[in-house]
Amino acid sequence: MARADNALASARGACLGAALHRTLRWTSLFPMKLRTDLLKFLTMEDIAEEALANNHRYKSEPDFAKTGVGSLLPATPEERAKELVRNQELIERLKQRQREANDMRSAMPED
Numbered sequence: 001m002a003r004a005d006n007a008l009a010s011a012r013g014a015c016l017g018a019a020l021h022r023t024l025r026w027t028s029l030f031p032m033k034l035r036t037d038l039l040k041f042l043t044m045e046d047i048a049e050e051a052l053a054n055n056h057r058y059k060s061e062p063d064f065a066k067t068g069v070g071s072l073l074p075a076t077p078e079e080r081a082k083e084l085v086r087n088q089e090l091i092e093r094l095k096q097r098q099r100e101a102n103d104m105r106s107a108m109p110e111d
Contacts, residue, residue: 041097046090053086 057073075083 035091035094038091038094038098041094041101046093050086050090053083 054072057075057079059071059073
């Protein structure tokens with residue numbers, strides 16, 4: 001009985017160790033600041049532009065019409081560099097829209 005308990009405890013420990021190892025590997029993410037304040041200035045054109053830029057990476061499954069399932073191929077280093085530039089440009093456009101909205105709001109007479 002003790003041997004079975006030890007084996008079970010060992011198996012649980014191995015599973016826990018594997019889970020911890022997996023968790024530790026998955027938690028090494030880069031922290032990022034989400035600019036949720038800029039979301040209200042995002043337009044459908046901005047979204048469509050980014051979708052079209054990544055469209056060539058999308059690979060639909062053979063039965064896409066039935067399942068609606070597909071996958072996105074990994075980006076190359078060149079594509080990642082272009083994406084970074086596009087993201088920076090988008091953030092600058094959104095900041096500009098935010099400044100313009102604030103200017104318009106401040107120019108309006110208060111009641």
